[in-house]
Amino acid sequence: MNSCIYDFETLSQSVFDGVVVNLAGLRFDESRFVNQPYEFEELVDSCKFIKFDVEEQVKKYERKIQQSSLDWWKEKDKAAQKLIQPSSNDVSIEELYAFVSLELQLQNCDRVYTRGNTFDPIILSSLLRHFDRVDPTKWWVIRDTRSLFEGMTYGHKIKSTFIPEGLEEKFVAHDPRHDVAMDVMRYQHLVRILNDG
Numbered sequence: 420m421n422s423c424i425y426d427f428e429t430l431s432q433s434v435f436d437g438v439v440v441n442l443a444g445l446r447f448d449e450s451r452f453v454n455q456p457y458e459f460e461e462l463v464d465s466c467k468f469i470k471f472d473v474e475e476q477v478k479k480y481e482r483k484i485q486q487s488s489l490d491w492w493k494e495k496d497k498a499a500q501k502l503i504q505p506s507s508n509d510v511s512i513e514e515l516y517a518f519v520s521l522e523l524q525l526q527n528c529d530r531v532y533t534r535g536n537t538f539d540p541i542i543l544s545s546l547l548r549h550f551d552r553v554d555p556t557k558w559w560v561i562r563d564t565r566s567l568f569e570g571m572t573y574g575h576k577i578k579s580t581f582i583p584e585g586l587e588e589k590f591v592a593h594d595p596r597h598d599v600a601m602d603v604m605r606y607q608h609l610v611r612i613l614n615d616g
Contacts, residue, residue, distance in 0.1 A: 422449055422529060422532065425444035425519075425543075425595075426442070426443055440471060442595065444466065445599045446523065468595070471514075472509040496591055498591045498594060499593035513550060526556065532563065533562075533563055583604055586604060
C-alpha cells in the first residue's frame with residue numbers, strides 16, 4: 420500500500436489563517452509492517468521536511484500568530500523549540516504546493532494520513548487557496564491516525580499517543596519528522612500485535 424503521512428507545526432490553532440512553521444511528510448508501505456518492519460530511525464531519515472518564513476506569512480499573507488500557541492511552545496522540548504526559530508534556510512510559503520505535489524506526491528498516494536482531519540488537511544487547503552492551487556490529495560484517500568488507533572485498540576485503555584517500547588528516549592514530540600515517524604511506528608506496532616493474535 421502506497422501511503423503518506425504529513426504533519427504541520429503551527430503558531431496558531433486557526434486552520435484558516437494561522438501561521439505554519441514547518442511541514443514534514445513521509446511515504447511508507449503498509450505491506451512492510453509484518454515481514455519487513457520499519458525502524459524508527461529509518462522513517463525519520465526518510466522524511467521530507469520544509470520550514471517556512473513566518474514573517475512573510477504575517478506581512479504578505481496576513482496570517483495570524485496566537486499568543487496561546489507561543490505560550491504552549493515555551494513549554495515544549497528544547498529540540499522541538501529549535502525547529503520553530505527563524506533561520507536563513509526558511510522558504511516562502513509559496514513553495515508549499517511544489518513540496519506536497521512533487522516531494523510528497525500526495526496525488527499518487529493510496530492513503531494519506533494526518534493526526535486529525537479537521538486540522539492538517541484544512542490548513543493545507545486554506546494555504547494553497549492563496550495561490551489558486553488545489554490540494555492534490557484525492558478526498559477519498561484521507562485518513563486520520565487518532566481514529567485508526569482508537570479503532571484498532573477498541574476495548575483497551577490505550578491512548579492514541581502511546582509510544583512503542585524502546586522508542587521513548589528517541590522520540591522528540593512536536594518535531595514533525597518524529598511525529599509522523601512515530602505514528603507509522605504506532606500503526607506498525609498494532610498491526611503486528613493483531614497479526615500475531
